[in-house]
Amino acid sequence: KAGVTQTPRYLIKTRGQQVTLSCSPISGHRSVSWYQQTPGQGLQFLFEYFSETQRNKGNFPGRFSGRQFSNSRSEMNVSTLELGDSALYLCASSLVVTPGETQYFGPGTRLLVL
Amino acid sequence: DQQVKQNSPSLSVQEGRISILNCDYTNSMFDYFLWYKKYPAEGPTFLISISSIKDKNEDGRFTVFLNKSAKHLSLHIVPSQPGDSAVYFCAASEGSGNTPLVFGKGTRLSVIA
Numbered sequence: 001k002a003g004v005t006q007t008p009r010y011l012i013k014t015r016g017q018q019v020t021l022s023c024s025p026i027s028g029h030r031s032v033s034w035y036q037q038t039p040g041q042g043l044q045f046l047f048e049y050f051s052e053t054q055r056n057k058g059n060f061p062g063r064f065s066g067r068q069f070s071n072s073r074s075e076m077n078v079s080t081l082e083l084g085d086s087a088l089y090l091c092a093s094s095l096v097v098t099p100g101e102t103q104y105f106g107p108g109t110r111l112l113v114l
Numbered sequence: 115d116q117q118v119k120q121n122s123p124s125l126s127v128q129e130g131r132i133s134i135l136n137c138d139y140t141n142s143m144f145d146y147f148l149w150y151k152k153y154p155a156e157g158p159t160f161l162i163s164i165s166s167i168k169d170k171n172e173d174g175r176f177t178v179f180l181n182k183s184a185k186h187l188s189l190h191i192v193p194s195q196p197g198d199s200a201v202y203f204c205a206a207s208e209g210s211g212n213t214p215l216v217f218g219k220g221t222r223l224s225v226i227a
Contacts, residue, residue, distance in 0.1 A: 004157070033214060040123075042203060042219035043158070056214050090157055102148070103215065105157030 002027065004093050004106035012112045018079040021109045025072050025093030032074040033103060034066060037088040046089075049074055050096065078111075086113045117141045118206050120218035129227045133191040137204030137218055140185065144206040148215065149178060149189050152201045161202075162189070194225045 005024045013019050025032050033056075034046040045058035049068035066076040072093075078085055088110050092103035119138045127133045137147075145166045150158035164171040164178045164187065171178050177190045191198055204218040 035217075040219060042118075042120075043205075043215075043217040045214040045216070048214055058214070092157075102160045102163070105150075105159070107155065107157045 004091055004104055006089075006091050006106040006109050008109060009107065010110050010112075012114065013081050014114050015081055015083060017081050018077060019081060019111060020075055020077045021089055021091075021111075023074045023076075023091030023093075023106060025074070025091075026104055029093035029095055029104070030072055031094045031096050031103075032068055032072065033092045033094075034074070034076050035090045035092065036060075037090060037108070038086075043090065046076065081113045083113050086111060115140075116218075117144075118204055118216050118218040120202075120204055120221050122221050123219070124222040124224070126224045126226060127194045129196055129225055130193045133189075133194045133198065133223055133225065135189040135191075135202050135204075135221050135223065137187045137189075138185055139187075139206050141206070141208070141216070142185070143208045144216075146207045147178070147180060147187050148205045148207075149176075150203045150205060150217075151198075152203060152220070158203055191223075194223075196225050196227050199223055199225045 007022045031050045033048040035043040037043050048056040052068045063079045068074045088108045090108045092105045094103045148163040149161040151161050152158040162173050162176045180187045201220045201222045203220045205215040
């Protein structure tokens with residue numbers, strides 16, 4: 001079974017631009033979560049989608065948005081990029097997000113904002 | 115406010131010895147705790163988890179201990195191997211509803227041959 005895939009793997013943008021990242025979950029998984037990892041900050045939760053609905057949202061500004069399609073694939077968008085948005089963006093999928101259920105992570109998209 | 119804390123950014127251990135990674139949490143509503151391992155250029159991979167109704171869970175060389183009264187958990191790796199060198203993240207979630215995982219900042223483990 002194929003794992004979680006994320007595209008692109010690397011991205012360089014300049015301040016003020018916008019970016020869209022894509023995540024394809026494991027086949028059959030309906031929940032997709034997004035996390036931001038910056039040096040020394042661990043993984044910070046962005047949002048989670050299940051059956052095309054956003055169920056949870058982390059403490060990030062409205063410049064960060066996402067969506068999920070009927071095939072469970074998900075995209076996240078960051079508008080008006082800032083230098084501080086440079087990070088590794090990780091996507092994780094699970095069958096459903098229930099307490100203690102394992103989430104499977106993709107390799108991430110490394111975004112550099114210049 | 116950091117709800118999950120891994121106070122040791124790094125740890126070095128000799129091959130064959132025990133590695134002990136620690137994690138503290140502040141949210142008493144957390145009911146499930148997980149450990150993930152992350153190699154460079156890869157996403158985190160699930161290692162082991164424990165529910166709050168248990169105080170120990172074992173899987174091969176990996177054992178997680180939970181002390182609810184102290185709001186503390188630890189991951190023991192015995193014996194440590196060079197391939198265990200990675201960043202280890204502690205994560206926690208609440209038992210009710212569809213709440214997301216809250217991660218610590220990670221501990222970089224180096225196992226020296």
